[in-house]
Amino acid sequence: MIDYFYYRFYKLWLHSSLAEGAVFMGMLMFSVILSTNVLTVWGILTQYGIIEYPSDNQYYIIEGGLIVLLSGRFFFKKRYRRIITKYDDENTVQNKAGAWMLTTYILVTLIGFFIEALYRQGEISLTINEAE
Numbered sequence: 001m002i003d004y005f006y007y008r009f010y011k012l013w014l015h016s017s018l019a020e021g022a023v024f025m026g027m028l029m030f031s032v033i034l035s036t037n038v039l040t041v042w043g044i045l046t047q048y049g050i051i052e053y054p055s056d057n058q059y060y061i062i063e064g065g066l067i068v069l070l071s072g073r074f075f076f077k078k079r080y081r082r083i084i085t086k087y088d089d090e091n092t093v094q095n096k097a098g099a100w101m102l103t104t105y106i107l108v109t110l111i112g113f114f115i116e117a118l119y120r121q122g123e124i125s126l127t128i129n130e131a132e
Contacts, residue, residue, distance in 0.1 A: 006030055006074060007087040008102040027074050031066040033106060036113050038062055043116045053120075 010026035018025055039054070039062070046053045054062065074080040090098065118124045 002073070003083045004087060004098070005102065005105065006070075006080070007083055008098050010080075010084065011098075012102065023074075023080055027070050027080075028067065031063065031070050033109055034070075035059075035063045035066050036109050038066075040109070040113045040116050043120050047120055 006026055009030045010022050013019065013022035013025040013029070016022075016025075039059070042051065042054060045051050074083070087098075115124070
């Protein structure tokens with residue numbers, strides 16, 4: 001699944017003005033979305049008092065660590081080429097389904113992150129008030 005999401009981010013960047021850097025930018029964008037997932041889970045654990053919310057340094061370590069891990073995964077022995085070749089023969093239906101899957105993943109990640117952040121800050125409450 002990680003390889004497929006990398007491929008979808010790569011394809012997304014191919015259609016941008018930075019198409020020549022799509023191999024790297026796809027990995028970078030994927031690491032940002034993954035770090036958002038990590039921070040959402042970390043925020044939920046913080047709400048239950050299991051751990052403290054990460055400091056700025058911890059955030060930089062999380063983001064940098066994900067970039068290093070994904071760079072190693074995709075760029076060691078140019079593995080990204082095998083991944084692109086593996087998924088490049090998608091037909092039109094598979095291509096549309098993959099685009100919708102990527103869009104859904106990004107939206108769920110961002111909406112979940114914002115809900116968690118607003119809840120943690122006390123801006124929203126998820127309790128249901130019973131009618132009297």
